Amino acid sequence: MLLAGAVLMSSGCAVANSAGGDTGRADGRTLRVVLTQEPPTLEPCEASLTGTGVVVRSNITEPLVERDPTSGELNPLLATTWKQTAPRTWTFDIRSGVTFQNGAPFTAKDAAFSIDRAVNSDLACNVEGYVFGNDDLEVEAVNDGRLTVTTEKPDPILPLRLSFVEIVPRTTDTEAKVRVPVGTGPYAVRSWQAGAAISLDRFDGYWGEAPAFARARYVWRSDASVRAAMIDKGEAEIAVALDPMEAEKDTTVAYPNNETTALRLDGREPPLDDIRVRRAIDSAVDRDGIVDALLGGLAEPAGQLVPPGVVGHSDGIEAPRQDVAEARALVREAEADGVPTDRQITLVARNGMFSGVSETAEALQYQMRQIGLNVRVRMADTATHLQYQLRPLPEDVGPVALLIMHGNQAGDAAFTTSQYLLSDGPQSTFGTETLDRRIAEAGALSGHERQQAFAGLLAEQNESVVQYAHLAHMNGLLGLSPSIRYEPDSATGDELRLTEVRPAEGAKH
Known part of the structure; x- marks a missing residue:
C-alpha cells in the first residue's frame, strides 16, 4: 500500500558503521534504532506514511x-472523552495540563488548528x-477544554479517523x-543530520x-543483513524489517504487521478484462508454496485484502487452494471466445517491497505461464511503481498485474475499500456499481452491522469482480538487543512507540 508500505531507498552501505550515520555508543541511556530508510519527512500531517510515522507517531x-x-478499542490520549x-x-x-x-x-484551539491544517488546507x-478523502471538516474550539467536529454526512468512525491527525501548536x-x-x-527532536541520523531527547x-x-x-541501512549485524555487534537495540533467514535467532521476534500482498489485475485491458482470466490467475497462485519457500513461513495465505483484527475481515473467506487444471x-x-490470452501481461513489482519480492514475482510469472x-x-523502483499504483493510471502500457502490499493500520475496512475497491478509488483500476453502492452503505454503519457489511462486500469482490489475487498476510521480523524488552504488535511497523521499550532487568539506563 502507498500509506503503510515502506519506501526502501539504498544507502550503499556494506558494513554496519559505514556511511549513513553512526548509531553512537551503547551507553544504556540512548535507544538506538536502525530503519530501512531515511524518513522522507517528519511533517506530522504525513505521519500516516510508514517511513514518517515510525519516528513521529506517539513519540x-x-x-x-x-x-x-x-x-481495536480507542483509548483517550489528548482527548479524555468523546x-x-x-x-x-x-x-x-x-x-x-x-x-x-x-x-x-x-488547548482545544491547537486541536482545532491541527485538524484544519491537516484536512482542510x-x-x-x-x-x-x-483517511478523509475529499471531505472537509467543520472544527470549532468551544473553549480551551472542548472541541466539536462536524462532518458533511454522519460518520460513525470519526474518532478513529482523528487518531491519524497528529496535534501541533x-x-x-x-x-x-x-x-x-x-x-x-x-520525545523532542534534537537534530536531524540529513543522510546520517535523527536524534531525539526525552521531553521532561x-x-x-x-x-x-x-x-x-535513528539511523538507516537499506541492507537487511547489515541491520541484523548491527544487533549482533551491539551497535543498535532495535532493527526493523529483517530477512526471514534471521528468524531462528534469539535476538529476533516475528509479529503480524497488518500488511497484505496481492496481485492487482488491471481490468481495463484484455485479456485481464475477462473475469475468467482473472479467476484463472487467482486459482493458479500457489500461496502455500510462496509462503513456505520464499517468505520463510513468516506469513499466512490470504483470501482478502484485510488481515485478522481489522473490522471487515472474515474468517469465512479462506485463501483459495491452487488448482492448475481449473485455471x-x-x-x-476465454480463448475459445476470442479473448487474446496470448497477449503479453506485464507483472510489475517494486524492488525492496519485502524480502524475496523478486523471487515471488518470478514464481507468479511461472504459475501464470503454467x-x-x-x-x-x-522490477521497478519506487517512483515507477507508484505510477502504476495510483490514479491517473498509465495509458498504452498493455495489461498489467501489479504486485502490491497494502497495510490497513487504521483497523477498519473502510480505509481499504475506499482506496482499492471503489470503481474510481485512488488505487483501483475498475469496479462495479453494485460494489460501489455496498461500500457506501457499509461506511454508514457501526458495530456488528458494520463488520458484517464489510465482510460481505469483500466476499462479493472475490465473486463478481476479482480485481485482486490475494497472496499473503505478512509478518514483520524485528531485531531486538538482549539489553532491552519490547513486545511488537501489528502497529509496530507504522508507529514504533518508544515509551513501550524498557531496559532488560539489570541493564543500566
Missing part, C-alpha cells in the same frame, strides 16, 4: 485518541486523502510542511509516563 507528536492495535452529540457532530473533551515541547500550553497532506506553519515538528509527545515536560531512555537515535480450463474457455498466459516481469 514526537500525539493524536486526540489512540487505537489499541490488539483490541461522544456523538448530533447526527454529524462529535464533541471531544480536551486533556488539561498538557504542554508542547516549545513550552506553550495545549492546501498542504496536500497524506492523511487528508487516505497553532503557531505551526500553514503555508508549508515543517522539517522539524513540535508536539506533545515524550511530558504529561504522561516518562520513557525509560533519555535519548533515541487452464478457464483460460481455454496455465497458458504470456507474462513478463518488470
